[in-house]
Amino acid sequence: MKNSQLYKGSLNTIIMKLLEENGKMYGYEITQKVKAITQGELTITEGALYPALHKLEAEGLLDVEIEKVDNRMRKYYKLTEKGTTETVNRLAELEDFIRNMQSLVNPKLAI
């Protein structure tokens, strides 16, 4: 992941936000979506993506669906009920963090 130190702590929230917006997504689709939204500024490597997805699944925040697509199995991730609630909390935390950073980095523009 580009600028990994800055983005690393927010990866789970980014994934959960994307799943909240798109319903269900598969691994490669998540990487491409992040790349497209950030116009190539942020790329999630497979080494960061899968541990994050598996951790969220183990915590019961994501559920898995398997479908056969184009001659292969595809594993879709979607938010569980607990995951949907947790996404709201984590997004609120992230927004607070961004606001605080904004105040510190550029006090004049702070809301």
Added chain:
Amino acid sequence: MKLSPSQIDYIEHTLVKNDLNFDDLKFELIDHIASEIEMKMAIDEMSFTTAFYSVFENWKEQLRPSQNTVFLGRNLVAPKIVIDRLSFLKKRELLTGFGFCFIVTLLFYGMNTTNIFRSFLQNIEPIIQKVFLLTSILLTIFKIILYKSELRTTYSVLFNKSFFLAIPFCVIISLGGFSFFRTESIDNLRMSAVSATIFYGFFLFSSSRFLYQHYQFVKKIKRV
């Protein structure tokens, strides 16, 4: 451009050659790698072979042989992405196990001072032994079924590891090897017996959970 079944098979063959033979991860990686190859073939107009090598070059780090002797032992060598997943699940299991064991042992000793609780424990000891015995038999049956299963997942590997650790002690407990409830004095030996019973009880539960997760995956695959 969509890949043909033989091209998909080739990706699978390469992953298996790199010891990635855990079906829950393998299916996911085949799809990811195939999607990347398709993208390169469509956008960069690469041939399948060129795209294949280009994509696998990026996956080299995740596929390099790795091990975690602390959590998984010396015998398990597998691609880094597999070891990372297994280590995470095992670490989580052990931390929960130690935490659970610690709290329950403390509670046990806190309550063990009252005669009512002691007499309650004496009465439930035969039940506990039977539960351990029944669970051990059931898990052994599942172990045999799993041995014959065609699918191998990260959950089944962790089940096997917990199984071999828990079963011998659980059989001892179920045969009355740790009759700590009947002992009158509280000493270090008795403390160890209580902790061991609770800890291995947790391992039985944990093994069952891995087994359940394995069959959940098998069920999802069979539905497709």
